[in-house]
Amino acid sequence: MIIELGHFAVLLAFAVSLVQMTVPMIGASKNWASWMQLAGTTAILQFILTAVAFGALTWAFVTSDFSVLLVVENSHSLKPMLYKVTGVWGNHEGSMLLWIFILAIYGGLVAALGGNLPATLKARVLSVQAMISSAFLGFLIFTSNPFLRVANPPLDGNDLNPLLQDPGLAFHPPFLYMGYVGLSMSFSFAVAALIEGRVDAAWARWVRPWTLLAWVTLTIGIGLGSWWAYYELGWGGWWFWDPVENASFMPWLIAAALLHSAIVVEKRDTLKAWTVLLAILAFSFSLIGTFIVRSGVITSVHAFANDPERGVFILGILTVAIGGALTLFAFRASSLKTNTVFSFVSRESGLVINNLLLAVSAAVVFAGTVWPLVAEITTGRKLSVGAPFFELAFTPFMVILAIIMPIGAMLSWKRAQLGKSVQTLRSAMILASVVGIFVWSMDTGGRMLAPVGLALAAWLVAGSAADLLSRARFGKVPLAQVLRRLRNLPRSDWGKAVAHAGMGLTIFGIAAVTAWEIEDIRVVNLGDRYAVGGYEFQLNAVNRSQGKNYKADIGDVTAYKNGRVVAQLAPEKRFYPVQRMPTTEAAIDTTLTRDLYVVLGDRQEDGSWAMRTYIKPFTVWMWIGVLVMAIGGILSMSDRRYRVASTARRKAPDAVPAE
Amino acid sequence: MKRLIFILMLLASPALAVQPDEILKDPVLESRARGISKELRCVVCRNENIDSSNADVARDLRLLVRERLTAGDDDKQVVDFVVARYGEYVLLKPPFSLSNLGLWAIGPLALILGLILALVFIRRRPKQQPDDLSADEQARLEALLGK
Numbered sequence: 001m002i003i004e005l006g007h008f009a010v011l012l013a014f015a016v017s018l019v020q021m022t023v024p025m026i027g028a029s030k031n032w033a034s035w036m037q038l039a040g041t042t043a044i045l046q047f048i049l050t051a052v053a054f055g056a057l058t059w060a061f062v063t064s065d066f067s068v069l070l071v072v073e074n075s076h077s078l079k080p081m082l083y084k085v086t087g088v089w090g091n092h093e094g095s096m097l098l099w100i101f102i103l104a105i106y107g108g109l110v111a112a113l114g115g116n117l118p119a120t121l122k123a124r125v126l127s128v129q130a131m132i133s134s135a136f137l138g139f140l141i142f143t144s145n146p147f148l149r150v151a152n153p154p155l156d157g158n159d160l161n162p163l164l165q166d167p168g169l170a171f172h173p174p175f176l177y178m179g180y181v182g183l184s185m186s187f188s189f190a191v192a193a194l195i196e197g198r199v200d201a202a203w204a205r206w207v208r209p210w211t212l213l214a215w216v217t218l219t220i221g222i223g224l225g226s227w228w229a230y231y232e233l234g235w236g237g238w239w240f241w242d243p244v245e246n247a248s249f250m251p252w253l254i255a256a257a258l259l260h261s262a263i264v265v266e267k268r269d270t271l272k273a274w275t276v277l278l279a280i281l282a283f284s285f286s287l288i289g290t291f292i293v294r295s296g297v298i299t300s301v302h303a304f305a306n307d308p309e310r311g312v313f314i315l316g317i318l319t320v321a322i323g324g325a326l327t328l329f330a331f332r333a334s335s336l337k338t339n340t341v342f343s344f345v346s347r348e349s350g351l352v353i354n355n356l357l358l359a360v361s362a363a364v365v366f367a368g369t370v371w372p373l374v375a376e377i378t379t380g381r382k383l384s385v386g387a388p389f390f391e392l393a394f395t396p397f398m399v400i401l402a403i404i405m406p407i408g409a410m411l412s413w414k415r416a417q418l419g420k421s422v423q424t425l426r427s428a429m430i431l432a433s434v435v436g437i438f439v440w441s442m443d444t445g446g447r448m449l450a451p452v453g454l455a456l457a458a459w460l461v462a463g464s465a466a467d468l469l470s471r472a473r474f475g476k477v478p479l480a481q482v483l484r485r486l487r488n489l490p491r492s493d494w495g496k497a498v499a500h501a502g503m504g505l506t507i508f509g510i511a512a513v514t515a516w517e518i519e520d521i522r523v524v525n526l527g528d529r530y531a532v533g534g535y536e537f538q539l540n541a542v543n544r545s546q547g548k549n550y551k552a553d554i555g556d557v558t559a560y561k562n563g564r565v566v567a568q569l570a571p572e573k574r575f576y577p578v579q580r581m582p583t584t585e586a587a588i589d590t591t592l593t594r595d596l597y598v599v600l601g602d603r604q605e606d607g608s609w610a611m612r613t614y615i616k617p618f619t620v621w622m623w624i625g626v627l628v629m630a631i632g633g634i635l636s637m638s639d640r641r642y643r644v645a646s647t648a649r650r651k652a653p654d655a656v657p658a659e
Numbered sequence: 660m661k662r663l664i665f666i667l668m669l670l671a672s673p674a675l676a677v678q679p680d681e682i683l684k685d686p687v688l689e690s691r692a693r694g695i696s697k698e699l700r701c702v703v704c705r706n707e708n709i710d711s712s713n714a715d716v717a718r719d720l721r722l723l724v725r726e727r728l729t730a731g732d733d734d735k736q737v738v739d740f741v742v743a744r745y746g747e748y749v750l751l752k753p754p755f756s757l758s759n760l761g762l763w764a765i766g767p768l769a770l771i772l773g774l775i776l777a778l779v780f781i782r783r784r785p786k787q788q789p790d791d792l793s794a795d796e797q798a799r800l801e802a803l804l805g806k
Binding site: 387 | 752
């Protein structure tokens with residue numbers, strides 16, 4: 001009964017979204033207030049309906065209702081409750097429903113909070129949102145229905161892939177989807193603005209929080225995915241340049257560009273057409289990402305040809321959305337007039353360069369991702385593009401970006417003096433050079449990675465600090481006043497400095513672990529002690545153990561430094577009988593200066609064990625940096641001017657012209 | 660689930676990637692072998708190099724690489740040997756060749772093009788403002804200034 005209710009709610013939501021996408025759009029062009037107002041009502045209704053549908057599917061998973069095909073295929077009664085819940089989106093159909101649900105939440109938010117939006121803009125934004133949601137609801141209903149029943153329910157299910165039964169990965173998709181869908185809001189605002197033919201500061205003030213939200217959630221989602229790969233896949237890799245990773249990375253890069261260019265639109269009333277284009281591109285990359293992952297086209301052209309239904313449907317959505325939006329852009333972009341001027345050396349120019357570098361690096365990732373496909377279709381050659389390509393072709397742009405970031409962040413609007421910023425950043429420059437030279441002189445090998453990476457990291461962190469301090473007039477006024485000024489700085493200034501420093505920390509973690517990691521592979525007898533990079537490890541025992549839905553061999557390893565015990569490690573090899581799938585659970589001891597990373601391998605014939613041991617210096621800073629970047633984004637989002645935008649509504653509600 | 664397929668392909672078998680018995684006695688040779696292994700694709704895997712792959716064919720290739728190195732080949736000869744057998748497909752970094760020009764050139768070209776466009780955009784701005792006066796207005800202004 002509950003399942004049918006969910007099924008019905010989805011169908012109803014589809015019908016509602018068809019109304020929402022047509023009626024308010026017509027109302028906006030005819031200036032019919034009541035037609036426009038329908039946008040808000042339908043958006044809230046859609047939120048309620050998709051919430052019911054999502055709740056119904058969750059109910060089916062939580063109660064292990066094996067009369068539902070999706071639950072049979074992806075759940076098991078013995079599975080821990082957390083993974084029963086997260087199993088809802090641990091599959092294609094459920095994840096699409098989650099996508100739609102988040103879309104409806106955002107639509108509902110615009111309807112509820114968007115009182116200060118001009119009536120026509122609000123109606124058009126919600127109408128464009130409904131176009132997206134109707135496309136995806138159609139996709140769900142016609143190709144990926146999660147509410148299908150089975151005629152003869154089995155006694156138990158097939159279980160969720162054991163690798164997905166993990167906290168890091170359980171929350172990875174919701175964050176990514178919040179990001180992708182958040183970019184759909186920027187997209188809707190961009191398309192609505194093109195129809196209106198107007199982009200102004202108020203528009204940018206609405207687009208920026210959504211873009212920030214999308215960027216923050218993408219940052220967290222990508223971070224979670226990378227962290228999961230690090231501890232789960234058993235050799236401590238954290239980024240593979242796999243197409244599905246690139247699918248989330250490209251929107252992240254473009255979103256980063258967009259949230260910077262939206263500042264220019266808001267503060268300086270220029271770069272409008274470019275910002276609108278970025279908003280369209282950001283969501284286009286989200287759609288392309290969905291297409292890549294859902295159609296399997298990148299894995300193999302043939303996989304796509306064998307089961308083309310879903311792929312073709314998404315390709316259709318993709319073509320209409322991207323093609324339509326870009327066509328609209330081509331016709332209307334010239335109506336977005338720019339009113340202000342700025343000189344070569346100015347914050348605006350700095351942000352233009354930022355945008356350029358981010359967009360170009362996204363283009364490189366895109367080229368690398370689709371090149372094998374393009375080559376196979378056009379010339380029939382089969383080739384691969386993997387990590388070594390991206391490391392060489394992508395990294396230089398990030399290095400340039402990191403070099404100009406602190407300088408650009410300090411330039412003043414309109415016309416700046418380069419000398420002045422350089423003056424303020426002098427201590428940061430000296431610090432970065434000292435760090436770089438020091439690391440270079442320590443390093444024995446010829447690799448430049450560590451010195452360059454660490455110098456850049458110091459440059460970014462110290463540059464951010466210098467920016468904040470100079471804004472607080474450090475060294476010019478008494479310390480107490482500096483502290484007060486620091487406290488009173490706008491949140492967006494703090495957000496900028498914190499996010500930029502976060503990127504520095506991430507670069508530090510990446511450079512350190514890549515350059516200085518020590519790896520050891522060997523066969524170990526029980527009781528043997530072996531040395532790796534200043535530490536000693538002893539395999540005391542390997543014990544059999546029974547988990548809730550798996551069996552495991554658990555190693556008992558003690559790590560010593562200078563004869564003192566520093567960590568007890570328990571690497572596991574698990575076997576999940578329902579899915580007949582083994583997994584490795586690395587044991588990791590994390591401190592701020594290093595991770596000890598131990599993996600238990602196969603038992604050898606003579607009773608000894610293969611083991612992999614890594615010393616990974618400063619790895620944790622990679623994710624601390626990701627977290628700090630996200631915190632920076634949240635700080636910016638909480639800036640007063642966005643709160644003012646939403647409270648102004650309560651004081652003076654926009655009067656809707658009554659025709 | 661974004662990573663589902665990726666994961667399934669990654670963990671085809673439980674074994675470790677590089678096995679202890681594969682490792683060469685000579686640490687210099689071994690480190691060269693590891694370097695080469697990271698550039699070669701495991702042909703049955705999805706986007707994974709033979710160094711971190713658990714698949715049997717990856718192990719065979721790792722052994723082959725080490726065999727060639729022990730026989731005295733330099734790095735390029737080893738890679739060429741593998742490419743001759745398995746084709747361009749095994750290279751995770753496509754070579755700088757004419758047929759891959761589009762792939763390698765897109766970044767630098769897009770950057771140069773973007774820079775030119777940005778320069779044109781920024782330069783064009785200041786010129787627009789003084790042009791606000793029409794010819795008549797200009798004439799009047801000059802009259803007022805007594806020219």
